[in-house]
Amino acid sequence: MKDLFSKRSAFAINPIREEDTAAEEMRKSGIDVIKLNTGDPAVYMPTPDYITDAYIDALKHKKTSYSRAEGVPELLDAVAKRYKRLYNVDFGQNSVITTQGLSEAISMIDSALINDGEFAFLFRPYYPAYMTNLRLAGGDAVFGRYYESDNWNTKVEDVKQTLKAAKGKKIKYMMITNPNNPTGTVLTRNVLKELVDIANEHDLLLISDEIYDEIVFNGASFTSLCQIAKGMPHMVLNGISKNFDATGFRVGFMIIPEEDEVSKALRQKFSDYARIRLSSNTPAEYACVEALNNVEQHGIEIKKMVGEIQDRINHASKLLDENPFLNYAKPNGAFYIFPKIDLDRLDFKDDREFVRALLNEEHVQLTRGSGFGEPSHIRIVSLPPKEILGEAVKRVNRFCQKHAK
């Protein structure tokens, strides 16, 4: 069949899973591959019992039909309550739409907002699905920067300059990731405020992906966009995958808290999108009601989880400090380390070659920085227990020594 696939389908690539087939083959042949490519806490820290029990309960009670397209009302209510509890913002159930993971929210946003040749303002390094979905919708990015030299913070003046230089381009929205994947940076309240002002000035819809909002450590303090963008249309994205350690449930939340005309139109549009796919995962939605409402149990679980993550990141960092070929800025959120590779001193052309050779020679699977729009870097998922993570970093260190020029 000639020309079967659309031209856009060429963009359907996820760099995070790029080496999955090769790693799988290795595993099948009995090789012990350490997979540090997907940010999946549930692999190493099982989803808390109170949440899986609620899932089982939903199944036992045959809550297996389609739900309302936007999500079961109890869950929408639980999301609104969580935001009141954590951030003291008030919105009702109708401000929330449940998605099949935050991933679905990203694809809905690009499909609903982007025409051919239009733009989104993203910051590099970015979470890869933003770029993939944007391109699949026929759009492209205008890039701001998170600067490594500045602990991966952005410079507000630069954002202004970039927008000035992009005059004439139709930019539909600005996406921020806070805390950030892949850098682990938590944006300060001041920077957020300035971004809100810029978005206002340029009439840009500001969207904040806050899927790691409770995974913050090393003394950092998190501010949600909805706390400071009051009175202007904006969107906050979140989900059950990371804070609640339930990646496989596939439940995300799209929150449009304001009551202005743009916000109302966005809610209607995304409701229409939700209806196309009928419903998200109903029993998982019911389990999420318990996950969000059982504040006491969640408090215990998240404290334990963040403590473990911090401990594991610190352990990996110490070992990485022994490696003269990799330099990194310390993360204070999420669960990634994003080192720069000193390619001048190693016999690799680029980060892709580095990652492939590492998998082949040392059986450690990482993700190349270029997949996040940041070449010459690697992303290390720092979730496994210290023995496994430590072993992986030791292999990386040995590998670098072996390939020194």
Ligand SMILES: Cc1ncc(COP(=O)(O)O)c(C=O)c1O
């Ligand atoms: C920043 C960010 N956004 C969205 C997602 C996707 O989340 P979900 O599992 O809810 O689809 C991830 C997953 O790693 C992420 O890191």
